[in-house]
Amino acid sequence: MEKAERPIGIFDSGIGGLTVANAVLKALPNEDILYFGDTAHMPYGEKSPDIIIRYSTVITHFLLDKGVKLIIIACNSASSVAYKTVKNLANKRGVTVVNVILPVVDFILHEKYKRVGVIGTNATINSQVFPNKIKQKNSKLQIQTLATPLLAPMIESGFVNGEISKVIIENYLSDEALDDIESLVLACTHYPLIKNEIGNFYKENKRNVDILATNEIVAAYVKNILTREELLNTNQEEKERHFFVSDYTDSFEKTTHLFYKSKVNLQQSNIFE
Ligand code: DGL
Numbered sequence: 001m002e003k004a005e006r007p008i009g010i011f012d013s014g015i016g017g018l019t020v021a022n023a024v025l026k027a028l029p030n031e032d033i034l035y036f037g038d039t040a041h042m043p044y045g046e047k048s049p050d051i052i053i054r055y056s057t058v059i060t061h062f063l064l065d066k067g068v069k070l071i072i073i074a075c076n077s078a079s080s081v082a083y084k085t086v087k088n089l090a091n092k093r094g095v096t097v098v099n100v101i102l103p104v105v106d107f108i109l110h111e112k113y114k115r116v117g118v119i120g121t122n123a124t125i126n127s128q129v130f131p132n133k134i135k136q137k138n139s140k141l142q143i144q145t146l147a148t149p150l151l152a153p154m155i156e157s158g159f160v161n162g163e164i165s166k167v168i169i170e171n172y173l174s175d176e177a178l179d180d181i182e183s184l185v186l187a188c189t190h191y192p193l194i195k196n197e198i199g200n201f202y203k204e205n206k207r208n209v210d211i212l213a214t215n216e217i218v219a220a221y222v223k224n225i226l227t228r229e230e231l232l233n234t235n236q237e238e239k240e241r242h243f244f245v246s247d248y249t250d251s252f253e254k255t256t257h258l259f260y261k262s263k264v265n266l267q268q269s270n271i272f273e
Helices: 016-027 049-065 076-092 102-109 122-127 129-137 151-156 163-173 191-204 214-228 250-259
Strands: 008-012 033-037 070-073 096-099 115-120 142-147 183-186 210-213 241-245 264-268
Touching: 008 016, 008 049, 016 033, 016 070, 016 151, 016 191, 016 214, 016 250, 033 049, 049 070, 049 076, 049 122, 070 076, 070 214, 076 096, 076 122, 096 102, 096 214, 102 129, 102 183, 102 210, 102 214, 115 122, 115 129, 122 129, 122 142, 129 142, 151 163, 151 191, 163 191, 183 191, 191 210, 210 214, 241 250, 250 264
Parallel strands: 008 033, 008 070, 033 241, 070 096, 115 142, 115 183, 183 210, 241 264
Antiparallel strands: none
8 A cells, every 4th residue: 555545643541642533534534543542441641651652652653553654743742752752663664644733733832822821631741741841942931830630531521511521620620830821722531521621711711822732733734744755545444433442331322423434443452451
């Protein structure tokens, strides 16, 4: 098979990366994707860098062995700590790796913000990757970070658009670490699923804050890379979407069907044994 017709490999700890996969397929409907959700080890965000690197390594080998043409680390926690490892493994096999942080850093640097808030898991926030990358290019831009560790498990368990999520979101967003921000980066791929609820919080509090969900930014970035590498899939046949999980969960199945109306092939695969 020609390289351009090979699938894009995408992985996350669970359903979060589906927000990225969905945005990629909207921007690039001819592409084939192969998704791995490591639901057995979710949440990544509360694990040590060593463990996240170990899981990401196994998944990368799996995707490379399936013949993907590009890998998207659709998880901020893995992007924060495992990018170098994944990139080295994939580059050796001629495969480019995109993480979900650098495209967003680029995007922020081109906007006119003075104070940007970033929320994400403990792994992402503790890695300091956002302030570090941004400060290298613009030392004046103020980056205000807050770890919001309950959000990803809350979303993964289906607690969205309800009383519980409202209280948890309000609690986090009222933290003084996020005072006076002009924009808020949702630095976890699960968070686009609560973007409206986050927006409602700011509306109710009459605050004007741009909410940056990173999935669309990443999709545009992937489109540029595939165009530059001349790897866009021009085959317009309807594709079957392949999803693999390390543990079969209801929420994964529900979310997959919510996003993808076309043919979905969901399989449990224990690649860690
Ligand atoms: N979706 C992952 C991220 O973007 C986080 C979820 C988790 O903690 O596993 O960081």
